[in-house]
Amino acid sequence: MQTVTQDKFKPVVKTGNNERVVRQSLSYWADAWRRLKKNKLAMFGLIVLAALTILALIGPFLQPYDYQTQDYAARNFAPSGSHWFGTDDLGRDQWVRVWWGVRISLFIGIIAAVLDFTIGVLYGGISAYFGGRVDDIMQRIIEIIYGLPFMIIVILLMMVMGPGIFSIIIALAATGWVGMARLVRGQMLSLKEQEYVLAARTLGASSWRIILRHLVPNALGIIIINVTFTVPGAIFAESFLSFIGLGIKPPMASLGSLVSDGVAVMRNFPWRLLCPSIVFSLIMLSFNLLGDGLRDALDPRLRK
Amino acid sequence: MLRFILRRLIYGIITLWVLITLTFILMHNLPGDPFANSQKLSPEAKATLMKTYGLDQPIWVQYGSYLKKIATFDFGVSFNYPTRSVNDVLKQTFPTSAELGMYAIIIAVIIGLTLGIVAALNHNKGWDYVAMLTAIIGVSAPAFVIGPLLSYFIGVKLGWLPPALWKSPEYKILPTITLAFGTLATMARMMRTSMLDVVSQDYVKTAKSKGLSRFAVVVKHTIRNAMLPIITILGVALVNITTGAFVVEQIFAVPGMGKFFVQSISTNDYTMIMGMTIFYAALLIVAIMVTDVMYGVVDPRIRLAKGGK
Numbered sequence: 001m002q003t004v005t006q007d008k009f010k011p012v013v014k015t016g017n018n019e020r021v022v023r024q025s026l027s028y029w030a031d032a033w034r035r036l037k038k039n040k041l042a043m044f045g046l047i048v049l050a051a052l053t054i055l056a057l058i059g060p061f062l063q064p065y066d067y068q069t070q071d072y073a074a075r076n077f078a079p080s081g082s083h084w085f086g087t088d089d090l091g092r093d094q095w096v097r098v099w100w101g102v103r104i105s106l107f108i109g110i111i112a113a114v115l116d117f118t119i120g121v122l123y124g125g126i127s128a129y130f131g132g133r134v135d136d137i138m139q140r141i142i143e144i145i146y147g148l149p150f151m152i153i154v155i156l157l158m159m160v161m162g163p164g165i166f167s168i169i170i171a172l173a174a175t176g177w178v179g180m181a182r183l184v185r186g187q188m189l190s191l192k193e194q195e196y197v198l199a200a201r202t203l204g205a206s207s208w209r210i211i212l213r214h215l216v217p218n219a220l221g222i223i224i225i226n227v228t229f230t231v232p233g234a235i236f237a238e239s240f241l242s243f244i245g246l247g248i249k250p251p252m253a254s255l256g257s258l259v260s261d262g263v264a265v266m267r268n269f270p271w272r273l274l275c276p277s278i279v280f281s282l283i284m285l286s287f288n289l290l291g292d293g294l295r296d297a298l299d300p301r302l303r304k
Numbered sequence: 305m306l307r308f309i310l311r312r313l314i315y316g317i318i319t320l321w322v323l324i325t326l327t328f329i330l331m332h333n334l335p336g337d338p339f340a341n342s343q344k345l346s347p348e349a350k351a352t353l354m355k356t357y358g359l360d361q362p363i364w365v366q367y368g369s370y371l372k373k374i375a376t377f378d379f380g381v382s383f384n385y386p387t388r389s390v391n392d393v394l395k396q397t398f399p400t401s402a403e404l405g406m407y408a409i410i411i412a413v414i415i416g417l418t419l420g421i422v423a424a425l426n427h428n429k430g431w432d433y434v435a436m437l438t439a440i441i442g443v444s445a446p447a448f449v450i451g452p453l454l455s456y457f458i459g460v461k462l463g464w465l466p467p468a469l470w471k472s473p474e475y476k477i478l479p480t481i482t483l484a485f486g487t488l489a490t491m492a493r494m495m496r497t498s499m500l501d502v503v504s505q506d507y508v509k510t511a512k513s514k515g516l517s518r519f520a521v522v523v524k525h526t527i528r529n530a531m532l533p534i535i536t537i538l539g540v541a542l543v544n545i546t547t548g549a550f551v552v553e554q555i556f557a558v559p560g561m562g563k564f565f566v567q568s569i570s571t572n573d574y575t576m577i578m579g580m581t582i583f584y585a586a587l588l589i590v591a592i593m594v595t596d597v598m599y600g601v602v603d604p605r606i607r608l609a610k611g612g613k
Contacts (some may be wrong), residue, residue, distance in 0.1 A: 060514045147319035149588045151547040152581055154328070159569060159577070160330045182414045237448055243551055256448070263452045263555055267460055277449045285444035 009159045028217065035297040042293020048286040056106055058179035059099030065157050067092065075270055085275040088261065100137075104254050105235045105283055108168060112234030113227045115173040120180025121223065127181070129151035139185075145156035145178050151240070158241055163249040166236050176230065187219040194218075228291035232284050239280060254263035255280040268282055308600050316593040323585045329368055332363065333580050379579030384571055391577035393564060398583075400470065401553070401560035405545050407476065408483035412541065416488040417534065420495025421527060427500065434490050442489020447548045450480040470558040479556040484549050487541045494537055496531040505529075532603050539595035543588050544549040 026034065036042055060067070063084070064158045071091035085094035098245030128137040154171045161167035191197065192215070200210050241247035250257070255276050262273030361369075373380065379390035425436030445453075455478060459467025466475045502508060503526055511525045546562075552561035561580065568576040 018347070075541070091392055143315060144319050144322055147315065147589055147592060148323055149585055151543075152584055152588075154460045155569065156327060156330045156581060157452050232443070240448065240547075240551065244554065245570055259448055259452065263455075266452060266456045270456060273452050273456060277453060279447075281449055284446070285440065288440065288443050 005048070009017065016073050016255075017203075027273060032221070032294075032297040036293050037294040039296060040178050041289045042297075045077075045286040045289030045293065052283060052286065053106060054103060056099050056102040059102070060096045063093055063096050065093035065096050065251055076265075078190040078269075079271050079275075086271045088272060090266065092251075094272065094275055098255070098279055101253045101255040101276060102279060102283065104165065104248060104252070105238060105280070108165070108172070108238045109231040109235045109287075110173045111169050112176060115169070115233050116180050116225070116230045117227055119173065119177035121184050123177065123181040125188060126182025128192075139246040142178055142181060144168060145175075146182075148175075150175050153238070154206075154237060154241065155246060158246045163246060164247065169245055172234050172260060173236055176234065180223070180226055180230070182210075184223065187222055190216060191215050191218050196245060222272055225291065225295045225298055228287065228294050232291070233284060235287070256285075307601075309597050312593050312596050312600075316390060318585055319589050323589075324371070324374060324582055325367075327578050327585075328367055331423055331574055332366075347539040356562075357422055374582060377465070379582070380575045381578045382568075382573055384431060384573045384576075390576055393576065394561070394579070394583055397435055397559065397564050399559060401549055401562060404470075404476070404479055404483060404558060405542075405549060405561060408545050408548075409487070411480060411542065412484040412487035412491055412545075414434050415484075415492025417495050417531075419488075419492040421480045421499060421530075423492065424499030424503065424530075425522065432477050432496075439493040439496075442486050442492075446486060448551040448555070450485055451479075454478050454482055455555060461470040468555070468557045470556070479552050482551045482555070483545055484550065487544055490537065490541065490544075491534065494534060495530065498533050499526060502526050502530045532599075535599045538598075539592040542595075544587060548585065548596045566602045569594050 029174075069092065071087070074083070074087050074091040075089055077083050077087040077091075083095065087093055088097070097212060108254050118127055123138065123142075127135045153175050157171040157174060158167055161170060194214075197214055198209055200214055205213075238247055239256030239259070242254040243260045245257075245260070248254035248257055258276035259273065259280065262269075262276060266273040317355040377391070379394070382390060382393070383387045414562040419431075419435045420439060426432050458464050459478060465478050467478070469475055469480070508521060508525050511521045516525075549562040550566055551558060551562075552558065553560040554566055557563075561584075565577070565580045567573075567583075568580065
């Protein structure tokens with residue numbers, strides 16, 4: 001039997017350093033960014049998107065042509081050193097036209113996201129905040145709008161307002177916010193009931209502090225995820241409308257109308273179909289990959 | 305249950321009424337003259353035409369008679385071709401579109417669900433990547449990109465299948481694949497997520513520990529429950545396939561409703577557009593309503609949450 005003597009023990013000296021947390025505490029956003037960086041597909045999407053954005057900005061200046069000047073001496077040229085994506089049946093340079101199309105696509109995507117975000121968060125927020133009768137009426141309105149077939153409404157609106165970027169934006173804004181409003185309302189309602197909100201209230205936090213420090217940051221991740229899927233949706237809608245002849249009007253080029261023109265001549269001039277199709281698919285692909293990555297990075301339920 | 309169905313029905317009717325009214329208002333504010341295509345009309349002739357179409361009446365009277373006509377399924381005659389009634393056009397073109405849409409939705413559901421199930425059962429292995437790749441391509445390349453590409457490579461370059469038109473069965477393959485692709489991809493993705501979700505549920509663990517065969521666990525316990533969320537997206541899938549048909553019928557020169565709809569838009573054929581819009585909308589609203597009710601029937605939790613009050 002061993003005896004436990006006093007000298008087997010020694011006092012721990014408090015050095016003042018041993019309370020220190022060794023690993024740096026990560027904020028929600030820093031952690032999300034770290035997760036996103038680890039996701040190869042999402043990073044691929046981000047890089048492609050950055051490349052497309054840069055090309056959309058500088059692409060048209062890399063060639064000495066503009067999107068509308070017709071050159072009858074240079075009709076239906078195949079891709080070459082002087083016309084990288086070839087020319088169309090009016091002798092316009094396809095490279096310049098494609099990048100103008102990308103500009104329009106990205107512009108529509110960004111504007112649609114901003115409008116969606118603003119209208120959706122306001123509508124959903126007001127509905128959830130006031131509750132009761134206001135909420136009831138606002139929700140009934142949403143339920144009816146939600147049942148309307150989106151594309152048909154957009155087509156009707158486009159017909160009344162005529163083709164053009166402005167009409168597309170109005171039509172998309174008028175119909176696109178419903179999903180966001182529903183999401184925000186649902187989030188706000190469920191977050192309001194969370195224990196940490198109760199805890200904050202018990203500790204005497206003001207309503208403003210609860211909204212700004214607890215509700216908004218916690219809903220923001222899901223809102224951002226929704227926005228990243230709004231962007232490709234809007235880009236698709238614009239190209240779809242331009243494809244059926246309701247979107248951007250000539251001589252301005254849109255990827256949708258370029259593809260549509262390409263379909264008509266694909267037997268003889270396949271590059272006129274291939275170039276805009278590939279660029280369009282790359283835009284959609286990069287946004288979707290990035291969106292998927294962001295969802296995995298931002299959704300707390302997927303955290304380990 | 306009856307209460308739930310009734311509630312959905314009332315919503316459906318209100319939505320339809322809102323749509324009809326909206327269509328009416330928008331069409332009356334359209335830029336362009338419906339008689340612009342037939343130039344050189346004398347003012348008298350124009351006045352007579354206006355009278356035959358009831359355009360000289362005050363707008364409320366027009367609205368009232370319009371509602372009455374719609375209620376009796378009379379959509380009037382085409383503005384551009386006075387001998388052609390909207391109902392005739394619908395009768396002619398709808399069967400083709402319905403056939404195409406039916407093939408597309410069947411292909412999308414069968415292949416999409418199979419792909420999703422196989423992917424989930426082989427999580428993070430070969431088949432999983434195939435399914436995920438399909439899903440990514442499906443969302444990145446919509447019908448108006450994939451259709452022309454298929455038509456060009458398989459139809460024109462390789463010559464395996466006819467690149468356009470709608471005749472014998474081999475003509476129907478490419479349009480069907482094009483139309484089905486996006487929905488197929490969404491289905492595969494949803495089914496995969498749903499399966500992975502269900503696999504980790506306690507009742508699946510219970511089924512396994514009871515010693516049930518792998519087949520019984522997968523088919524009876526996992527797939528059956530994983531199918532539930534799929535029913536909710538069936539309505540959306542139908543909407544996507546219907547609007548997708550606008551471009552697919554255009555690309556492959558299929559003589560369906562979508563092609564006609566797009567044509568009517570470019571020729572400002574008011575009555576035709578109004579009739580077709582309302583027909584489309586009614587179709588879709590009913591479809592969404594039916595899927596909603598179906599979901600309520602299959603999953604009691606939804607019924608209680610949505611219509612229980």
